[in-house]
Amino acid sequence: METVPIQMPDGSTSPVWLFPADESRSRRPSPDSPRPVVVLIPGLGIPGGYYDVFAKELAARGFDAAVGELRGQGDSRPKPSSASRYGYHELVSVDFPAMFEVVRDRFPDGTPYLLGHSFGGQLGVLYAARIRGRLGGLILVASGTPYYRSFRGTMSPGVLLGSSAMSLTANLAGFWPGDRLGFGGFGRQSKVLISDWSRLARTGKFLPADADIDYEERISRLKLPVLSISIEDDDVAPASSAEHLYGKLPGADVTTWHQPEPLGHNGWIRNPTTTVDRIETWLHDRA
Numbered sequence: 001m002e003t004v005p006i007q008m009p010d011g012s013t014s015p016v017w018l019f020p021a022d023e024s025r026s027r028r029p030s031p032d033s034p035r036p037v038v039v040l041i042p043g044l045g046i047p048g049g050y051y052d053v054f055a056k057e058l059a060a061r062g063f064d065a066a067v068g069e070l071r072g073q074g075d076s077r078p079k080p081s082s083a084s085r086y087g088y089h090e091l092v093s094v095d096f097p098a099m100f101e102v103v104r105d106r107f108p109d110g111t112p113y114l115l116g117h118s119f120g121g122q123l124g125v126l127y128a129a130r131i132r133g134r135l136g137g138l139i140l141v142a143s144g145t146p147y148y149r150s151f152r153g154t155m156s157p158g159v160l161l162g163s164s165a166m167s168l169t170a171n172l173a174g175f176w177p178g179d180r181l182g183f184g185g186f187g188r189q190s191k192v193l194i195s196d197w198s199r200l201a202r203t204g205k206f207l208p209a210d211a212d213i214d215y216e217e218r219i220s221r222l223k224l225p226v227l228s229i230s231i232e233d234d235d236v237a238p239a240s241s242a243e244h245l246y247g248k249l250p251g252a253d254v255t256t257w258h259q260p261e262p263l264g265h266n267g268w269i270r271n272p273t274t275t276v277d278r279i280e281t282w283l284h285d286r287a
Contacts, residue, residue: 001017001018001019001052002017002018002020003015003018004016004018004102004106006098006099008071008094008095008098009094010084010085010086012071012072012076012077012078013077014068014069014070014071014075014076014095014099015048015069015075015076016066016067016068016069016099016102016103017048017049017052017055017066017067018065018066018102018103018106018107019055019056019058019059019064019065019066019067020059020064020106020107021035021059021062021063021064021065022059022060022061022062023062025060025061025062026062026063026064027062027287033287034109034110034111035063035064035107035109035110035111036063036110036111036112036113036136036283036286036287037063037064037065037066037103037107037110037112037113038055038058038063038065038066038112038113038115038139038279039065039066039068039099039100039103039112039113039114039115040054040065040066040068040115040116040117040120041068041070041115041116041117041120041123041124042067042068042069042070042074042117042119042120043117043118043119043120043142043265043266044118044119044186044187044189044197045073045178045179045185045186045187045189046073046074046117046118046187046266046269047069047073047074048067048068048069048070048073048074048075049067049069049074049075050074050269050270051067052067053269053270053272054268054269054270054275054276057272057273057276058276058279061276063280064106064107064110066099066102066103066107068095068099070091070095071086071091071095072084072189072190073187079179079188080175080176080188080189080190081174082173082174082175082191084175084190084191084192085190085192086190086192086193087190087192087193087196087208087209087210088123088126088193088196088197088206088208088209089208089209089210089211090210091123091193092126092127093130093212096123096127100112111136112134112135112136113135113136113137113138113139114127114128114137114138114139115139115140115141116138116139116140116141116143117141117143117269118142118143118144118236118237118265119143119197120143121138121140121143121144121245122145122200122206122245124140124143125138125140125206125219125222125245125248125249126206126208126215126219128219128222128224129213129215129218129219129222130213130218132218132222133224135224136224136225136286137224137225137226137286138225138226138227138252139226139229139279139282140226140227140228140229140242140246141229141231141268141275142229142230142231142234142236142237142242142265142266142268143228143237143242143245144230144237144238144240144241144242144243144244144245145200145201145204145241145244145245146159146163146197146200146201146241147200147201147202147203147204147241147244148160148163148201148202150204150240150241150243150244151238151240151241152238152240155235159201160201163197163198163201164198164201164202166194166198167191167195167197167198167199170189170191170194170195171191171195173191174191175188175189175190175191176188176189176190176191176193176194192209195209196208204244206219216248219248219249220248220249220250221251222251222252223251223252223253224252224253225253225255225282226246226249226252226253226254226255227254227255227256227257227278227279227282228242228243228245228246228254228255228256228257229242229256229257229258229259229275229278229279230242230256230257230258230259231258231259231261231263231264231265231267231268232258232259232260232261232262232263232264233262233263233264234263234264234265235264236265237265239258242256255282257278259274259275259278261274263275
């Protein structure tokens with residue numbers, strides 16, 4: 001494993017971890033058949049280092065892999081404060097290009113596939129909409145939108161009220177103090193990011209602050225392979241939530257799979273075997 005730090009314009013730094021493939025298991029890349037490079041983007045409040053087991057499993061199967069830490073999370077410094085002004089748009093227009101530059105420098109003969117977990121999948125869809133054609137595909141694991149109407153039963157009003165309360169709290173405090181709420185509190189976050197997330201929960205649309213493009217329109221025109229994996233016992237991103245996210249890509253070649261093991265929203269990360277089995281098959285089908 002290699003670690004490469006990247007620095008953002010606001011002075012914050014975030015690492016990118018690189019996991020070269022086991023060469024005995026990988027195929028030699030060629031101009032007509034480049035090797036997939038799987039770039040993992042964490043969920044909200046989940047440190048990038050937590051995905052090392054999953055990345056190592058991909059590398060053991062013959063895939064180059066990378067994990068990009070999200071700004072303000074895990075080993076990124078400094079932590080969000082009232083001075084933080086970044087949201088969805090800045091992450092995908094500033095941070096992601098820096099991450100993928102590191103990946104392309106280290107694995108120049110590979111084609112990057114973005115694997116986004118939960119919130120990371122939302123960002124992945126926005127990034128794909130910006131760069132159009134520079135990804136081999138998207139892998140969305142336990143990833144949907146927080147749009148309240150995509151949840152069923154009593155969860156729907158709970159998501160609406162909860163997301164609104166999070167945005168209000170973040171604006172009053174100057175940041176979202178999720179680190180005080182434990183592992184399920186989505187971590188300490190920029191108030192702009194939480195405002196973007198809450199707006200998505202209320203409207204079902206990607207309308208990030210300071211956007212320089214119409215993300216919804218760009219997303220609707222995406223044509224690329226997508227694998228969407230929902231997980232049994234996942235209350236954060238159930239299959240209906242996942243459907244709302246990939247449903248925004250009518251022109252994409254979408255493959256869906258429901259992981260039958262009751263691994264919940266995060267359990268698949270540290271128990272990766274069967275999920276990687278499905279990803280491996282899908283990637284080989286793209287070659």
